Amino acid sequence: MGKNKRIITMVVALFFTFVFGYVCPTWGTVTPIGLKILGALLGWLVLAASGFGLLVPSLIALVAMALSGYYTATEIISNGIGSTVNILVIFIFVLVEVFSSSKTAEYIVRAFLSRKFVNGHPYMLTATFLITMVALGTIVGSLGIIMLAIVLLENIVSIAGIKMTDDWVRFLLISIVALSGVTELLFPFKPFAQIFIGLFNSSLSNVGYAVNEGTYMLTGVIVAVIAIMLLMLEARFIFHFDFEKLKALDTSVLKTNEFTKMSKKQGIILITVLLSFLFPTIIMLFPKASTVYMTLNGIGQTLFMAACVAFLSIVKVDGEPIMSPARVFAKAVNWDIIFAIASVSLLGGALGAENAGFTPWLLGIFTDLFNHISIIPIIILTAILSCFLTQVFSNLATGMILCSVLAPLSILLFNRGINVSVFPAIIGIGVCAACLLPSSSGQAAIMLSSDIFENGSSWALKKGVYVLVAVTIACMLSGTIVSCI
Structure with a gap:
């Protein structure tokens, strides 16, 4: 600038x-x-x-x-700054850093890709790569998983003897970038998810309702499933990849000496991170009247994550603690995100408040219109705007604008019996699908600056549109399905 x-x-x-x-x-x-x-x-x-x-x-x-x-x-x-949400996000940053820097995530991906069932089956390899990377990305985050994907694809290219700029390699990387919304927002307690959910909760509190996190997460899961299915169909019927060399690839060589066996340290980290992330689901397995449920529910996820961080700082493997809290906290915490959550949540709460006057004004304008339009066209328009506007505008800014407009209007839809918890998921996943231009997002910039996309910006614009359309359709269908539940 x-x-x-x-x-x-x-x-x-x-x-x-x-x-x-x-x-x-x-x-x-x-x-x-x-x-x-x-x-x-x-x-x-x-x-x-x-x-x-x-x-x-x-x-x-x-x-x-x-x-x-x-x-x-x-x-x-x-x-704002010292809210429970921000404290939770800090612990998430720390646990993700430990999970990533210990190469636990890379071990898991290599373990899946080196299985016999993918040998000689390029489409199975493609599906396994996408599913594994997206699933792990929900923990590691989009930037971490994209960097890992580049490393793994470089290894596959070297072993298979194909070009780094092969269409198949580019397709896999741009698909992971387009699915950044799933990796960043699938869990409702992740940083960006809290921003979008918070904006809707600020308005919905006027009718005594809040975004249902189970519905939100279900929407994200369905988006991921449909998107990967559509991407596989595109791989088969649109891209027509040359798989001759990949058919002869022995993927077992991906499991090098470093990744032959999960270390004790990696095992402890994996179990700890899974327990901390799945804590809300785990406590639901116990009867609500039980002592275990009441105890765990009283602790809450934030303090449980704090205990996990303390555990990893105390437990020693080979004479050294698994993590050094001072070093990890200094390296892991993204203060831009912490202060963004604080400011956005406070702004959303103030804009949605009764004495600001925006909610009744917007409701007065759109009441008649929304009462005569079904939920499906609204979801389709929301998905299209989210996925395509973000290609030229800031991801977070695009999401903020869409949430600020739709959040007050969600009251009308809620009063019509529509499950409005799908909207923050659709918007969040859509605005993180920025994959066509280097200015679209940090993820796109990393992708297009890699050797895989050397002189490949035009490829991303021409063929990347197919990938973006798959994610857009997945958002439409997921929102429609879940909103009717």
Whole structure:
């Protein structure tokens, strides 16, 4: 970004953040305090979409909210920065770092890809690669799994004797990038999931409802299943890959000496991470009246993860603790995300509040329209906007805009008996499907800068569209199926 453009962007953002709400006249039911919060949100979006990252826009927005009078400084610290959600996210960052740096994830992928059932069966190898990477990506995260995918594909290319720029290799990598939404948002307690869910909860609280996390997760699982099925159909009937060399590939060589047997340290890490991530599901296995259920439910996932982190810091393998807490916390925690969650959750809560006036204003505009449109067209439009707008706009900014518009309107759909918990999942997965341009997302930038996509930007635009369409259709179908449950 040029110096002059950067200055202009900052001036525009600061105008929205600190001036807009004080000079813009109110309308309808919208109040002055609502305009101040809206200005803070617009300023945040301008900066976040213009290359300023997430930390700077979030810090400015937090100050603006304190000046608006809606929140006190103490509320911003306790309900935003120091919220239970942010503490949970910090522990997630730490556990993911340990899981990834110990090469536990890479061991699991290599173990699956080296099985006999994929030898001589390129389509089975393709499906196994996609399923394994997406499943593990839900723990490691999209950036980590993409870096791992590049390493593994480089190994496969070397062993099979095919070109690094082969269409099949590119197809696998761009498919994983397009499914970044599943890897980032499948679990409702992951960082970006909390942002989108929080915006909907802010509005739905007016009718005494909150996003059902089970429904949310089911939507994501169905998206993943349908998307992979569609991608396999595309691999068979659209891409027509040359599999001659892959048919002769002995995938057992992927299991090198380093990955022959899972180490004791990796085993402990795997069990600990799975227990911490699946904690909400595990406690549901016990009767609600039982002592075990009440004890675990009273601890909650945040403190359970804290205990897991403490466990990994205490337990020693070969005379050394599994993790060094000081080093891992310093390396793992992404403070941009922490402050983004704080600012976005507070902005969403304020915009959805009664004294901001936006919810009744939007409901007044769309009530008649939404009462005469079925849920299916709404889901289709939401999926298309999410998946395609994000190719040219910031992922988070696109998601924020769509959630800010749809969240108040979800009240109408809820009153019609529609399962609105599908929307944050569809939007979140859609806006993370940025895979066509290097400016679309960090994941796309990594992909297109790799040797696999050397001089391959035009390939991503032409053939990557097929991959994007598969994810878009999967979002449509998943939303439609789950909304009717």
